[in-house]
Amino acid sequence: MTVRKRLREIAEHVGGTIVGDADVFVCNVRGIDEADEGDLTFLANPKYKDRLEETRASAILVSPGMTSPGKNLIVTNDPYRAMAMSLGLLYPEEASPPGISGEAFIESDAEIGEGATLYPGVYIGRRARIERSVVLYPGVFVGDDAIVGENSTLYPNVVVYKGCRIGKRVILHAGVVVGADGFGFANPGRDNRKVPQVGIVQIDDDVEVGANTTIDRGTLGKTWIQRGVKIDNLVQIAHNVVIGEKSIIVAQVGIAGSTKLGQSVILGGQVGVAGHITIGDNVMVGGQSGVHENISPNQTVSGTPHMRHLAWLRVQACKPHLPEMRKTVNSLLKRIEQLEESVRD
């Protein structure tokens, strides 16, 4: 399902310079070790320069300054990014046949844009709006009054509760749940009286959300995923959280209610963030950390409690020595007592 392209076309597409034969054909991208004739590969890390000589790939995307006589190279400032662009060229998405399946179920007053694809088993609620060129795979549920913006793709069994708003060019992977009730109960553990969750979720343009991730609706107002945010699988975003533009949330992160993330924040896998705190722009948080307090912008932190990443590395390095330290401290205590005695005498 790939297509064949001349190196010339690829270089043009990625904005690179060819060293070697511009007319050679490639039809596949593979890692530098697996690559064979007909494959394009890439070398992002100069550390692995040696492999350049050994690869059997027909062409290699490399950084400026790398050379390998007899090889066909495309020189570009960011070979990894160029690889991503080449993939788009060589593996064009097989377009879904547009059209609305007779086995999709559309409630009255719903609005379906031109060129939208609704597979069998899709459900669209009352007054919902599906904009043009949207693709909804089987089992997708779009609740009453919800909106799905143009060119967005919702993979199978995605659920968008009533009133939620999905922007343009958004990708929601299979099993994503947008807009389930926030976890709000008055007198928790005693009364457990449900606080009705009457807010919504708003997801802005160019967001991608991984499989089985859940994003709760606001208690009041909205939970807000801003433009260009990328969220991995099995992430939990609680009610009224705001995630700033271009932030990256790795798998299995949990963010508690009403917390605000700035722009370009990166949270590593399995991080937990407490509720009602603020994380500044460009903050990076290492995997499995627990964040309980505000973090000012441009910090790189790790651990529980979180601390600067370098300080955390030093703490981590101490941990295995704790038993030995404890023993030493106890022996020091005894030796000091003896010393004190002998000095007293």
Place this chain on the structure above:
Amino acid sequence: MTVRKRLREIAEHVGGTIVGDADVFVCNVRGIDEADEGDLTFLANPKYKDRLEETRASAILVSPGMTSPGKNLIVTNDPYRAMAMSLGLLYPEEASPPGISGEAFIESDAEIGEGATLYPGVYIGRRARIERSVVLYPGVFVGDDAIVGENSTLYPNVVVYKGCRIGKRVILHAGVVVGADGFGFANPGRDNRKVPQVGIVQIDDDVEVGANTTIDRGTLGKTWIQRGVKIDNLVQIAHNVVIGEKSIIVAQVGIAGSTKLGQSVILGGQVGVAGHITIGDNVMVGGQSGVHENISPNQTVSGTPHMRHLAWLRVQACKPHLPEMRKTVNSLLKRIEQLEESVRD
């Protein structure tokens, strides 16, 4: 989709006393900073008393003793709870049109109660029983011989495996899986022989379960979620776990097989609980903790290994100082050696 109510009606509904104009209309609830004319708001925390003067809300739910001349107040012992009750009044659920979609699939010998709503794409297994006024959204699967009690709501794509029993007024959010096989294999890592999981899941009345949470069936007997329990999103409950009445389980918690929780237990987000242990009534466990041993009732614990919460806070406070402690201990060691020498001399 909200309705307009006089302050008088709201005060009656929540059991509060009006100070100000009982005839003013409100039609919305908003946070104290966002609220505007026509909005009801609330002030749960006396710390933010100043905002009372500044808010543009038409009325405010407050605790006894709070005053603000010229404002319309409803005085009540628990403003947050009163807010929850007001939400129920101002945002009535748009009732699903009752009835059984022609596109729902119902196997023979299944029983559907009066006033139940079955959306398109629902599947009901053989001999299953759906009681009256149940709402099953699209894509819900109810297996053979399973029961869903009256007035329960199962959001899209909820899966209830065969034989499981769901109580009355239960809410299962989208993607919840009840009754998948427990993770039981004899000789793990070697033989991996599957232990057939022949038990069930029983969920009692008034339970709510968050999106994409999974509750495994018992190996033998049952996994049991007792009355009034509230479980957040992406939680894992293993085979034969028992969760006592009114307990609160926050997002991404994992509870291993055969563990028993008492009543009114609260587990913070991302907590892990080992198998075959017992947690007493009213225990609270801080987020991300790891619980490996029984906990007696009425404890508040945190950390891995878990310890009393206050002890844990002190341990947490020490962690960043570990590298410095280690250095100090090493230098003390040298200084003591020198001292011992000079004293010996």
Place this chain on the structure above:
Amino acid sequence: MTVRKRLREIAEHVGGTIVGDADVFVCNVRGIDEADEGDLTFLANPKYKDRLEETRASAILVSPGMTSPGKNLIVTNDPYRAMAMSLGLLYPEEASPPGISGEAFIESDAEIGEGATLYPGVYIGRRARIERSVVLYPGVFVGDDAIVGENSTLYPNVVVYKGCRIGKRVILHAGVVVGADGFGFANPGRDNRKVPQVGIVQIDDDVEVGANTTIDRGTLGKTWIQRGVKIDNLVQIAHNVVIGEKSIIVAQVGIAGSTKLGQSVILGGQVGVAGHITIGDNVMVGGQSGVHENISPNQTVSGTPHMRHLAWLRVQACKPHLPEMRKTVNSLLKRIEQLEESVRD
């Protein structure tokens, strides 16, 4: 829904020896405390030998050397395994009526094997292949060009993206997502340019995957779950991960991109594993650990950073003593200063 069997038949099936009445009937398996007349039970742990006398079960699976006059015993080397085998005999799966529902949706050029069961609401993509005796529950999605091997069972709402390959006798529980895009973005936090994910997922024979687990497709090449692997609920497996034969992955584990696990690896619940590392055969990792570096074969490790399990236990034992240690170190510092002074004098 169980059947009645004579003890004789069970002993033959599990390969055990009867002590007592070979003709007694059992029709149920229950735990030793709950068991009553007509029940088979088992005693895996000799520690609980006393219960043998007290149980009201009609028969008990025991290890060699255990006796209890007047009781009907089946003696076998592995009573737990024998219990698993007995369950298979006493609780035969009610076979799904084979056949393809008229309400399943099958695209052109898809291939459906003999004896396959397709429930209503199943979707099969173009050129997909469903082999013989496969069972696909309602809401299952199998994408274009994907393969599901013979005798596999996909529970409700499982999603298999295009091109992925599922082996024989595989069980995927409800809500599993196989083949969603890996989390690959060039210039994360800045550009967030999507790296097209053109690889696949390959799941080999006899694998079982728990509810709502997600396994991402390879960026290039494949993500590979090898023969006999068992994965629990809500696990995240990233792009290009390889999991070796017979490994066991407990609930809520996350494994980052391109990491390779050997054979018979066991990861405890909520473990996080960094990307691009290698874990050797037979490694066991304790629950909630964070693994950031390669682990050589046959290690048992725990903690973050991970260390040998016994070393970790010692570190854990020190943690509660940290505040006291810190105090001691500070007091030692003062006492040494005084000593140094008095010695200097």
